[in-house]
Amino acid sequence: AQRVTQPEKLLSVFKGAPVELKCNYSYSGSPELFWYVQYSRQRLQLLLRHISRESIKGFTADLNKGETSFHLKKPFAQEEDSAMYYCALSGRGSSNTGKLIFGQGTTLQVKP
């Protein structure tokens, strides 16, 4: 079964603290993994994709195929990072139908 699991509904940290948003997946094949962010009253935006291996707004995510995880990390949280974060997957290449499967989302709350 294709599934994305984000175990934490809410993660609350203080400004300057490290952040790790957990994501585990189940997929038969090689998936593409993404993190999307939804700031309050704004549209859903792509934050990271595993294939590009880039760092956006200080966030990084490494695909661990052994643990089937794609955790999102940032060493020092900022108040403006407060948002809903969704982990998502799709198929890769010819197995990509265009369907994006989302996790349930984690609300990150960064306190001053």
Add this chain to the structure above:
Amino acid sequence: DTEVTQTPKHLVMGMTNKKSLKCEQHMGHRAMYWYKQKAKKPPELMFVYSYEKLSINESVPSRFSPECPNSSLLNLHLHALQPEDSALYLCASTRAPNEDGYTFGSGTRLTVV
């Protein structure tokens, strides 16, 4: 233009009404999508259009009828909806169906009364 534009932003309709949601993009993307998002839940796929043809229908009730008149435009026609259909309806596009990196619109918040 690097955006997906959805209109209207808000819509209130009665259960006997017929209305349409509109989505437009001018990025040359050839795959377009409708997602439904309930409050504090992730988006759920409804339909995928690939090169203006319907390629995926996620068993959506027939009271939702998608249409893709051209490569830039995607409509969702609504008829005889139920209160539980109230949600945020998101449109998205990608360069091609098997290419990643969705661009999402800001959504239409639909309330069925």
